[in-house]
Amino acid sequence: ALRHERPGEARHCENCGMALAGPYCSQCGQRHHEHPVHSLWHFIREATEDVTHADSRLWQTVYALLLRPGFLTEEFLAGRRARYLPPVRLYLVVSVIFFLVTGLQSSLSAPEIRVGKSGGSFHYQVVPGSGGAAAADAAPAILPMRPVCAKLGMSSPSLGAWCDDLAPRIQRSWTALNAAGGAERLQTVWEHNFERAMFVFLPLVALLMIPLYLKPRRYYVEHLLFLVHNQACLFAVLGLYALLGMITSSNLVLEPIGFALSIYVPVYFYLAMRRVYGQGPWRTIGKLAALSVDYFGIGLLMLVVIVTYSFLAL
Numbered sequence: 242a243l244r245h246e247r248p249g250e251a252r253h254c255e256n257c258g259m260a261l262a263g264p265y266c267s268q269c270g271q272r273h274h275e276h277p278v279h280s281l282w283h284f285i286r287e288a289t290e291d292v293t294h295a296d297s298r299l300w301q302t303v304y305a306l307l308l309r310p311g312f313l314t315e316e317f318l319a320g321r322r323a324r325y326l327p328p329v330r331l332y333l334v335v336s337v338i339f340f341l342v343t344g345l346q347s348s349l350s351a352p353e354i355r356v357g358k359s360g361g362s363f364h365y366q367v368v369p370g371s372g373g374a375a376a377a378d379a380a381p382a383i384l385p386m387r388p389v390c391a392k393l394g395m396s397s398p399s400l401g402a403w404c405d406d407l408a409p410r411i412q413r414s415w416t417a418l419n420a421a422g423g424a425e426r427l428q429t430v431w432e433h434n435f436e437r438a439m440f441v442f443l444p445l446v447a448l449l450m451i452p453l454y455l456k457p458r459r460y461y462v463e464h465l466l467f468l469v470h471n472q473a474c475l476f477a478v479l480g481l482y483a484l485l486g487m488i489t490s491s492n493l494v495l496e497p498i499g500f501a502l503s504i505y506v507p508v509y510f511y512l513a514m515r516r517v518y519g520q521g522p523w524r525t526i527g528k529l530a531a532l533s534v535d536y537f538g539i540g541l542l543m544l545v546v547i548v549t550y551s552f553l554a555l
Contacts, residue, residue, distance in 0.1 A: 302326040306335075306474050310509045311516030314470045318463060318517075328466055332473045339476040339483075340436055344429075346483045410553055417555040431551040438543055443468045449535040453528045454518065467517050471510060478502060 252261040259268035302325045305312045313325055326334075417423050443465065450464040482502060486495060507529075514532075515525045
């Protein structure tokens with residue numbers, strides 16, 4: 242049963258029984274409420290307070306993430322962490338919202354209007370713009386893999402057998418892609434695999450940052466934390482732009498904002514790198530250029546692997 246202290250009695254945590262010296266328990270962290278929730282109005286008041294006050298660190302984190310490059314990483318490394326969302330939780334929340342928005346945007350493709358003539362009258366039909374139905378009429382191509390492997394120099398018996406074993410899978414995937422809804426299935430599989438691959442992508446890029454900061458030596462986790470915060474910012478910015486694209490298709494709105502973002506993102510990364518690593522402008526620019534090559538190189542390789550794997554998984 243719940244126990245409630247009488248006036249003048251020492252307050253105790255309802256969860257663990259620890260004596261309280263403030264609004265939060267020093268043992269388990271639960272917040273202490275002076276009065277139990279007896280009415281709907283009381284419940285609504287408590288819920289509103291929780292959203293606007295106790296979880297205000299969400300808004301502080303979002304503000305710092307978008308407008309203060311490198312600040313969250315600097316604060317975390319300095320041990321000032323209670324006021325902001327933890328880096329991994331922040332990244333997960335932002336990435337989930339980003340993939341939801343981009344997935345919704347891709348599913349809202351513009352419809353096509355097909356006009357036909359029957360006798361002396363015209364008729365029209367509204368169909369999805371993906372072209373899945375039209376693609377279903379296309380005959381799947383036959384993919385002889387052994388000649389392809391031979392042209393690539395893969396002529397040994399084991400590789401030739403591997404090519405023969407791979408051919409049926411490619412044929413099945415090709416048939417599935419050309420069937421009704423195949424393009425949509427490929428996109429769905431690709432998006433899921435891309436989300437998972439990001440958990441490998443960022444650690445790989447962080448690994449390549451180690452040679453850039455040997456003197457003074459920086460820990461691997463510092464590079465990973467830096468990339469997690471910057472990738473979260475990139476997802477947030479791109480997600481907002483995708484959301485804007487669903488609201489309006491006007492180039493007068495989208496093109497200037499897209500141009501501004503193309504400047505904002507590299508400047509953000511530069512300022513974040515200067516703040517976290519504390520080096521001069523030219524050294525920072527040089528290391529940012531090297532990081533960009535690593536980032537896009539690994540990213541391109543990852544895209545090739547993801548698309549290939551997603552295609553073979555159809």
